[in-house]
Amino acid sequence: MTTESQQPVESSDPSSSVTFINIFEIAPEDADAFAEKWEQRAAIMSKKPGFIDTRLHRAQSPEGRFQLVNVAHWESQEAWEAAGADPAFADRANAARDSKETPVTANPGLYDVIVTFP
């Protein structure tokens, strides 16, 4: 299988960089409001040491099971864990998770890239 080193994450050490993916189950009508709050949290994370990049994806179809998917890259698991421990981020993340206005189920996890093309 091909390796992470072929991917556009050259700014980090491919052998240690990690991919964080968060798959959100949320009603289509709640996705815009959730995305605005998500952007505020992402702005905080983007200033942390070891942050590489992040993208929030919105399903084109309102019928899609997973309306929002975040894919982020960090230089190491340690950097990602340290950034997430910042109360300024964690408090907002907990508030979003527990929101009554925009109920959401988040499915976060760390992933390795095991196949890439080209």
Next chain:
Amino acid sequence: MTTESQQPVESSDPSSSVTFINIFEIAPEDADAFAEKWEQRAAIMSKKPGFIDTRLHRAQSPEGRFQLVNVAHWESQEAWEAAGADPAFADRANAARDSKETPVTANPGLYDVIVTFP
């Protein structure tokens, strides 16, 4: 919100490029065998007009609800649809979906990037 044009997909027209995400629910012990077949299908797609890139992600934790996540970029929805219509790909994809050896639930969809950092 920031725009796709800041992302590393400069090889395509950001205004028309699309992101295809496929979220796979599969038993951790079946993921390696599935990934090998997936790589064969991705090799076919990677030669099609309009293909930009694709990555198959593997959850680091066997407890993860979604063990495999594919994120691919195509220059247009039309190019992606045309590539997927190739029987050489479609037959293999259907076989994988219906496999008894490695039962899997695929959740494919087209997505727009609505927030990016940096």
